[in-house]
Amino acid sequence: MLTVHHLGHSQSDRVVWLCEELGIEYKLEKYDRSPVLSPPKYLALHPIGAAPVIEDDGGVKIAESGACIEYIINVHGGGKLALKPGDKGYADYLYWLHFANGTLQPAFGRAMVLQFAGVDSNNNRFVASQNKIDQCLSFINQRLKDSTWLAGDEFTAADIMTVFTFTGMREFYQQDLSQYEAILAYLQRVLKREGYRRAMGKGDPDVDVETLVKGPPPPVFKGFAEMRKQAQK
Numbered sequence: 001m002l003t004v005h006h007l008g009h010s011q012s013d014r015v016v017w018l019c020e021e022l023g024i025e026y027k028l029e030k031y032d033r034s035p036v037l038s039p040p041k042y043l044a045l046h047p048i049g050a051a052p053v054i055e056d057d058g059g060v061k062i063a064e065s066g067a068c069i070e071y072i073i074n075v076h077g078g079g080k081l082a083l084k085p086g087d088k089g090y091a092d093y094l095y096w097l098h099f100a101n102g103t104l105q106p107a108f109g110r111a112m113v114l115q116f117a118g119v120d121s122n123n124n125r126f127v128a129s130q131n132k133i134d135q136c137l138s139f140i141n142q143r144l145k146d147s148t149w150l151a152g153d154e155f156t157a158a159d160i161m162t163v164f165t166f167t168g169m170r171e172f173y174q175q176d177l178s179q180y181e182a183i184l185a186y187l188q189r190v191l192k193r194e195g196y197r198r199a200m201g202k203g204d205p206d207v208d209v210e211t212l213v214k215g216p217p218p219p220v221f222k223g224f225a226e227m228r229k230q231a232q233k
C-alpha cells in the first residue's frame with residue numbers, strides 16, 4: 001500500500017494532489033509543522049527530514065517531490081499525467097517539470113530565508129533574489145498566455161510540480177501575483193479541478209484555497225511568529 005507522509009502547508013501537497021488526480025488508493029499520514037520545520041516524527045522518517053516522503057511495498061521509502069511524483073506515476077499511475085518521447089509537448093513537459101524545483105521554488109526559498117534573517121529589502125542580495133522571482137513569474141506568465149497548461153493542452157505533472165510555489169509557498173514568502181494575469185487565470189483552472197479540491201480538503205483542510213489562488217498574498221503561515229520568538233532566544 002502506498003503511504004504519503006504529508007506535512008501540512010508543504011510541498012507534499014503535490015503528492016496528495018497527484019494521488020487524487022490519478023484516483024489511486026493510498027494512505028494519508030498527516031503531520032503538523034513544529035512550529036515551521038518538521039516535527040520529530042517527520043524527522044525520523046528520512047535523513048533529510050523534509051516533506052514529502054512516501055513509502056510503498058517492498059521497503060520503498062523515498063523523498064523529493066520530483067522523485068515521489070515520477071515513482072507514483074510510473075508504479076501506480078500507468079504513466080498518466082506524464083508525457084513520453086514522441087508525445088507532442090514532451091520537451092516542454094520535461095522543461096517545466098524540472099523548472100519548478102530547479103529554479104522557481106529555490107528563488108522563493110532564497111527570498112524567504114533573507115526575509116526571515118531580517119535582511120533589508122533594499123540590500124543587493126535581497127534585490128537580486130526578488131529580481132529572479134520576478135523574472136521567473138514573467139516567464140511563466142508569458143508561457144501561460146500561449147498555453148492552457150505548462151506542457152501544452154494537457155494537464156500534466158509539470159503543473160502539479162509548479163502550483164505549490166504560487167499557493168502554499170506564498171504563506172512563507174509574501175509575493176503578490178496580482179500583475180500576473182495569465183498565472184491567476186491558470187490558478188482558477190487549477191481550482192476547478194476536482195482532484196485539486198479533494199487533495200486540499202484532505203491534506204490541508206484549514207487552508208482557504210480560494211484565497212490561496214488570488215493575487216494578493218495569503219496570510220503568513222501562523223508558525224512563523226513562534227519561530228521568530230524562538231530565534232531571538
Ligand SMILES: N[C@@H](CCC(=O)N[C@@H](CS)C(=O)NCC(=O)O)C(=O)O
Nearest residue numbers: 010011037038049050051052064065
Ligand atoms: N526539494 C525538496 C524540498 C523539500 C522541503 O524543503 N520541504 C519542506 C516543506 S515545503 C520541509 O519539509 N520543511 C521542513 C523542514 O525541512 O524541517 C522536495 O521537493 O521534496
